[in-house]
Amino acid sequence: xxxxxxxxxxxxxxxxxxxxxxxxxxxxxxxxxxxxxxxxxxxxxxxxxxxxxxxxxxxxxxxxxxxxxxxxxxxxxxxxxxxxxxxxxxxxxxxxxxxxxxxxxxxxxxxxxxxxxxxxxxxxxxxxxxxxxxxxxxxxxxxxxxxxxxxxxxxxxxxxxxxxxxxxxxxxxxxxxxxxxxxxxxxxxxxxxxxxxxxxxxxxxxxxxxxxxxxxxxxxxxxxxxxxxxxxxxxxxxxxxxxxxxxxxxxxxxxxxxxxxxxxxxxxxxxxxxxxxxxxxxxxxxxxxxxxxxxxxxxxxxxxxxxxxxxxxxxxxxxxxxxxxxxxxxxxxxxxxxxxxxxxxxxxxxxxxxxxxxxxxxxxxxxxxxxxxxxxxxxxxxxxxxxxxxxxxxxxxxxxxxxxxxxxxxxxxxxxxxxxxxxxxxxxxxxxxxxxxxxxxxxxxxxxxxxxxxxxxxxxxxxxxxxxxxxxxxxxxxxxx
Numbered sequence: 001x002x003x004x005x006x007x008x009x010x011x012x013x014x015x016x017x018x019x020x021x022x023x024x025x026x027x028x029x030x031x032x033x034x035x036x037x038x039x040x041x042x043x044x045x046x047x048x049x050x051x052x053x054x055x056x057x058x059x060x061x062x063x064x065x066x067x068x069x070x071x072x073x074x075x076x077x078x079x080x081x082x083x084x085x086x087x088x089x090x091x092x093x094x095x096x097x098x099x100x101x102x103x104x105x106x107x108x109x110x111x112x113x114x115x116x117x118x119x120x121x122x123x124x125x126x127x128x129x130x131x132x133x134x135x136x137x138x139x140x141x142x143x144x145x146x147x148x149x150x151x152x153x154x155x156x157x158x159x160x161x162x163x164x165x166x167x168x169x170x171x172x173x174x175x176x177x178x179x180x181x182x183x184x185x186x187x188x189x190x191x192x193x194x195x196x197x198x199x200x201x202x203x204x205x206x207x208x209x210x211x212x213x214x215x216x217x218x219x220x221x222x223x224x225x226x227x228x229x230x231x232x233x234x235x236x237x238x239x240x241x242x243x244x245x246x247x248x249x250x251x252x253x254x255x256x257x258x259x260x261x262x263x264x265x266x267x268x269x270x271x272x273x274x275x276x277x278x279x280x281x282x283x284x285x286x287x288x289x290x291x292x293x294x295x296x297x298x299x300x301x302x303x304x305x306x307x308x309x310x311x312x313x314x315x316x317x318x319x320x321x322x323x324x325x326x327x328x329x330x331x332x333x334x335x336x337x338x339x340x341x342x343x344x345x346x347x348x349x350x351x352x353x354x355x356x357x358x359x360x361x362x363x364x365x366x367x368x369x370x371x372x373x374x375x376x377x378x379x380x381x382x383x384x385x386x387x388x389x390x391x392x393x394x395x396x397x398x399x400x401x402x403x404x405x406x407x408x409x410x411x412x413x414x415x416x417x418x419x420x421x422x423x424x425x426x427x428x429x430x431x432x433x434x435x436x437x438x439x440x441x442x443x444x445x446x447x448x449x450x451x452x453x454x455x456x457x458x459x460x461x462x463x464x465x466x467x468x469x470x471x472x473x474x475x476x477x478x479x480x481x
Contacts, residue, residue, distance in 0.1 A: 364448035398435035408441040
């Protein structure tokens with residue numbers, strides 16, 4: 001009995017002062033009968049600056065490691081890393097912020113941020129770069145939803161349209177139309193809701209970071225490899241009879257702050273490439289036609305308003321120039337107007353720094369005397385497309401003026417295109433070639449002729465005064481006798 005008590009006491013002392021107990025090949029810490037190679041009871045296992053390595057022996061030795069990297073717990077395996085639980089049990093992966101992923105062991109559903117009730121249940125926004133059709137799905141199927149809100153792939157309905165609220169979206173084989181099944185455009189958008197503000201298409205682009213990238217809300221590109229007409233953009237506005245209110249084909253509002261950057265409300269670029277010698281049709285960057293058939297108070301083809309509230313810098317309502325970078329044709333104009341042109345003021349460049357080979361004009365009076373001023377009427381019937389003024393006119397014949405002042409006469413060509421009310425080039429007439437006169441260029445010659453006449457007048461006045469003085473002296477001598 002004493003020997004048993006002594007052995008028991010020694011065994012208790014061993015347990016108290018040495019927690020490691022071996023039981024066969026097993027080692028127990030805090031456990032007297034370890035059932036595993038390492039059996040820890042009522043305590044923690046602390047690994048400082050190391051890894052817990054789970055190694056598989058054999059011909060192919062793989063191992064998995066559990067370790068800390070910073071504040072993250074990492075599991076790294078040479079093969080698949082599998083987290084499993086007992087049958088029908090759930091698996092949770094979560095953090096202290098309450099975010100978690102739940103794997104339902106019974107349904108095999110996966111939930112992100114919520115308990116799943118579908119195969120994939122997400123509490124928030126789901127983003128996918130692509131959706132893959134299921135095996136055996138037919139090309140052309142669409143993503144739709146059932147009565148329970150679940151999305152699935154299905155063939156379009158027999159009338160080839162889908163309902164989105166009260167609007168129809170039509171799939172027309174090679175075309176898509178919103179609001180109208182008869183659209184002939186690749187993408188047609190129609191708004192017939194009759195609300196206070198109607199927008200058929202709204203596009204907004206916001207750049208909320210400071211980068212050098214260019215932002216574009218809409219880019220239109222038209223490429224033509226055939227011979228039919230091509231248009232980049234066309235706007236057609238029709239107001240029904242009897243209705244009121246302003247009608248605007250296009251409204252562009254550019255608002256912003258710019259220190260040294262260029263601001264443009266609209267830019268149109270048309271470039272006809274070389275290598276097509278048969279190209280005879282005109283090109284036009286901006287084409288504007290205004291037609292009023294109801295006696296409108298005013299009709300404007302283009303109307304501009306420029307306001308510069310700054311202290312410096314010039315303001316231009318319309319700025320047009322011909323590029324000298326192109327090959328110089330026979331005729332080129334920054335502006336060509338068929339009809340009267342009215343201006344409250346006009347200036348021509350005459351700065352001395354713009355000129356060279358400056359020399360005085362010897363005489364202009366004799367040249368002006370060789371000109372014959374004519375009265376005439378324009379042939380407005382034969383040349384109706386020129387919109388020539390009617391009534392009696394006074395001026396010169398270009399051919400006669402050219403004999404005296406050849407530099408004031410120039411050949412002009414009016415383009416032969418004909419345009420209908422739909423702004424379409426429906427045919428090509430022959431270009432009209434004629435001679436024009438620079439009447440403004442006659443002003444310096446008129447001034448010179450007046451100066452010459454004034455010199456003649458002053459010379460005659462001096463001769464007359466001398467003759468009067470001589471006559472006076474002769475009369476005085478006669479009276480003295």
